[in-house]
């Protein structure tokens with residue numbers, strides 16, 4: 144994203160690539176001897192896989208996971224040749240040859256995906272690498288117990304394939320006391336006996352914090368790399384990565400009893416200063432945040448009043464002294480004082496959804512943790528004190 148985009152955009156997301164790398168190192172050391180991959184699906188959870196991937200590769204990460212083939216095709220040319228990109232959904236019927244053409248590794252989730260991959264290997268007369276996923280208690284993707292037992296009795300099913308990883312995914316890892324965690328671990332250990340011998344991977348971000356039994360050979364964090372709290376209810380051990388700012392377009396002073404916004408959902412209880420800022424639900428600032436969340440002008444919390452519109456929010460800026468906030472100034476929506484997990488909870492969702500909903504109009508700006516230049520220009524609303 145160019146500087147001009149950041150200067151003219153209504154909202155700017157600043158992504159600290161240095162913090163993402165620091166989080167990857169922290170998770171890798173937390174996983175003991177296991178290797179640490181990076182999950183970059185959905186454009187690295189909305190942050191920009193084209194920038195996050197190379198930053199992690201430069202730090203030594205060599206295993207990357209995305210959901211779709213197209214995500215992998217876009218990522219491969221940006222990574223070192225010895226990096227591996229795996230596609231969690233595996234090949235849709237008929238797309239197998241494209242995986243080979245782009246050097247992308249499929250995660251085989253079903254007997255039919257295994258059969259199609261083996262058929263292509265035979266046709267090409269060469270061994271093809273793959274990951275195999277088993278379902279150990281989520282009923283979403285992967286071979287079920289019956290399928291993997293059947294495969295144990297049919298070694299020909301793997302002819303021409305090189306299984307480089309056996310993986311499964313945890314349904315309840317963010318609740319450490321949930322009995323499903325131990326049950327899935329047990330099923331995973333059992334399932335590996337029916338499958339080709341290969342390194343194993345079970346843990347997502349939260350799974351890394353369930354203990355060394357869950358680490359196996361490779362861990363697959365996404366959310367925690369991007370600063371989301373891996374475990375609910377305990378202090379977040381990850382470094383913050385994001386700052387989301389929106390610019391103020393207009394301010395007005397309104398008398399008491401002035402209805403504000405669609406549906407007149409809020410009415411000023413006293414003389415108030417209303418600031419309208421350039422971010423709305425089309426930018427991923429969810430409509431459910433109206434009347435619930437705040438923005439910050441530096442250290443001053445300003446409530447969002449009335450409904451969130453498609454392109455704007457209205458903010459009660461009455462706590463600031465006159466002239467402290469002007470058109471063109473930026474306010475913080477996500478940042479050190481406004482944690483994305485908390486805001487997501489206010490909207491009735493999770494940080495994952497907040498991040499992946501951030502819209503295309505939001506300019507992405509990248510820093511490497513070294514400098515602290517404000518992305519939204521020189522004059523930050525936060526540099527003014529609150530009214531006494």
Ligand SMILES: *Cc1c(COP(=O)(O)O)cnc(C)c1O
Pocket residue numbers: 182184231311312346347348349363364365366367
């Ligand atoms: C999304 C995903 C991950 C990463 O999960 P986080 O909770 O974001 O760490 C890992 N493995 C699979 C199979 C996934 O779908």
